[in-house]
Amino acid sequence: MAKKTIVTEEQIAHQYEYMQFIARMNAERAQVRGEKPRAFTQTFGCQQNEADTERIAGMLREMGYDKAEKAEEADVIVINTCAVREHAESRALGNVGALSHLKKARPEVTICLCGCMVQQAHMPEKIKKSYPQVDLVFGTHALWRFPELLYRRLTGDKRVFDTTGDEGGYIAEGLPVLRDGGTKAWLSIMYGCNNFCTYCIVPYVRGRERSRSPEEIEAELRQLVAEGYKDITLLGQNVNSYGKDLEQDIDFSDLLRRLNAVPGDFLLRFMTSHPKDASHKLFDTMADCEKVAKQLHLPFQSGSDGILKRMNRGYTAAHYRELIAYAREKMPEITLSSDIIVGFPGETEEDFEQTRALVEATGFDMLYTFLYSRRSGTPAAEMEDNTPHAVKQARFERLLATQDKAVQPRQDAYLGRRLRVLVDGTSKGTEYPLTARTEGGLLVCCAGENLRVGEFAEVTIDKTSLRCLFGRGDET
Numbered sequence: 001m002a003k004k005t006i007v008t009e010e011q012i013a014h015q016y017e018y019m020q021f022i023a024r025m026n027a028e029r030a031q032v033r034g035e036k037p038r039a040f041t042q043t044f045g046c047q048q049n050e051a052d053t054e055r056i057a058g059m060l061r062e063m064g065y066d067k068a069e070k071a072e073e074a075d076v077i078v079i080n081t082c083a084v085r086e087h088a089e090s091r092a093l094g095n096v097g098a099l100s101h102l103k104k105a106r107p108e109v110t111i112c113l114c115g116c117m118v119q120q121a122h123m124p125e126k127i128k129k130s131y132p133q134v135d136l137v138f139g140t141h142a143l144w145r146f147p148e149l150l151y152r153r154l155t156g157d158k159r160v161f162d163t164t165g166d167e168g169g170y171i172a173e174g175l176p177v178l179r180d181g182g183t184k185a186w187l188s189i190m191y192g193c194n195n196f197c198t199y200c201i202v203p204y205v206r207g208r209e210r211s212r213s214p215e216e217i218e219a220e221l222r223q224l225v226a227e228g229y230k231d232i233t234l235l236g237q238n239v240n241s242y243g244k245d246l247e248q249d250i251d252f253s254d255l256l257r258r259l260n261a262v263p264g265d266f267l268l269r270f271m272t273s274h275p276k277d278a279s280h281k282l283f284d285t286m287a288d289c290e291k292v293a294k295q296l297h298l299p300f301q302s303g304s305d306g307i308l309k310r311m312n313r314g315y316t317a318a319h320y321r322e323l324i325a326y327a328r329e330k331m332p333e334i335t336l337s338s339d340i341i342v343g344f345p346g347e348t349e350e351d352f353e354q355t356r357a358l359v360e361a362t363g364f365d366m367l368y369t370f371l372y373s374r375r376s377g378t379p380a381a382e383m384e385d386n387t388p389h390a391v392k393q394a395r396f397e398r399l400l401a402t403q404d405k406a407v408q409p410r411q412d413a414y415l416g417r418r419l420r421v422l423v424d425g426t427s428k429g430t431e432y433p434l435t436a437r438t439e440g441g442l443l444v445c446c447a448g449e450n451l452r453v454g455e456f457a458e459v460t461i462d463k464t465s466l467r468c469l470f471g472r473g474d475e476t
């Protein structure tokens with residue numbers, strides 16, 4: 001296995017020097033123009049990508065850019081891309097295509113493409129040929145070198161491409177980060193994936209699993225709590241294998257216990273878990289730790305053992321059921337969600353029915369259902385796939401209908417109950433003008449004189465729908 005590389009403090013200091021060069025250039029330009037230059041960021045894909053964009057935004061701020069609300073107003077545009085499904089790629093490329101007008105009108109604007117999509121082997125050529133408006137391309141492994149790459153572009157290099165990076169991948173600490181300042185924050189605990197599920201491109205573009213040190217993670221958590229964040233999600237492609245690459249003897253459950261001991265009024269969530277590595281120890285730890293939300297996102301992908309095997313998932317449907325039964329025994333109130341792929345190559349009607357049956361039998365609060373998307377370079381891309389698209393689509397819709405039917409009674413069961421929620425924003429509705437999340441992560445639209453955004457509150461549920469609970473706080 002390729003080894004991870006820890007970026008040294010000197011290397012990070014070097015990037016800070018580039019940030020200062022650019023900040024000075026921008027300060028001079030701001031004097032001439034009368035306003036600071038602006039940067040626009042756009043993110044496709046998962047929470048990990050959102051967390052990466054927060055680092056990019058942090059570096060941009062350090063380099064003297066204000067935030068632009070629209071690409072049209074920006075001096076620098078950064079599009080952070082996803083490669084998990086074709087749809088995400090075509091949307092990102094469509095947006096880049098649309099920027100060619102902007103580039104013609106304002107050639108001085110810098111257009112950057114980064115993230116998982118550009119890390120694929122065939123992408124640099126494609127961008128070079130078909131997207132001449134793109135100035136700077138950097139893959140997932142080069143994220144920490146963004147200041148240096150931008151500097152090269154701004155000081156004369158025609159087009160800058162850096163999608164190299166050995167597959168072991170990097171750990172870079174100490175980069176600036178710009179979060180949105182709301183109630184929620186992402187906290188990456190590890191990067192990469194070693195699982196090589198046969199449909200998935202992630203291990204090829206994000207490199208091998210590597211864990212941040214528990215000291216760094218705890219320090220970042222303490223900082224977040226001090227800044228007032230109350231809903232903190234630990235991120236990793238497969239958090240259950242946290243620590244396997246560290247010298248210290250620590251696993252994910254140990255990390256949770258350590259973080260649970262940090263003082264403050266906050267909730268810890270985590271994603272994503274893999275059924276192959278989720279253990280009874282994890283569920284015992286969750287049950288024990290009062291700051292760990294009783295919420296579990298445990299993707300099962302398919303209910304058919306034959307398909308699971310061909311997906312290289314490393315568990316059976318029976319094992320999955322056993323895990324859920326244990327988690328529910330320990331935490332009867334736990335909220336469950338899962339990812340499912342419909343239409344994997346060779347999926348028969350019977351395979352699909354097993355998936356549907358698992359959904360019916362388990363009772364999920366939320367499902368993320370995807371149509372299989374062929375990713376070139378993955379083993380599944382070479383598998384025979386004879387099922388017509390229309391058949392896959394029909395299965396997909398049957399699965400959604402099954403889930404909707406299963407979720408309504410689960411939502412209704414909350415009627416009349418008093419729940420602790422974290423109020424996190426405002427909603428369009430006038431009757432319930434605020435939004436909140438339960439400890440289990442369920443969405444609640446709520447109303448009440450005493451409710452404040454950013455604070456925990458108690459609400460009584462008086463209405464439900466498929467996707468939302470509605471509740472009122474106590475009146476004084």
Ligand code: 5AD
Pocket residue numbers: 084085199200201299301339340341370371372373374375
């Ligand atoms: N096609 C469809 N869905 C996919 N996922 C990953 N790769 C693919 C693919 N090629 C889904 C899985 C995973 C989620 C993040 O995306 O369900 O859990």
Ligand code: SF4
Pocket residue numbers: 193194195196197200201202203237238274
């Ligand atoms: Fe992809 Fe499987 Fe890794 Fe998740 S665990 S990122 S689905 S390879």
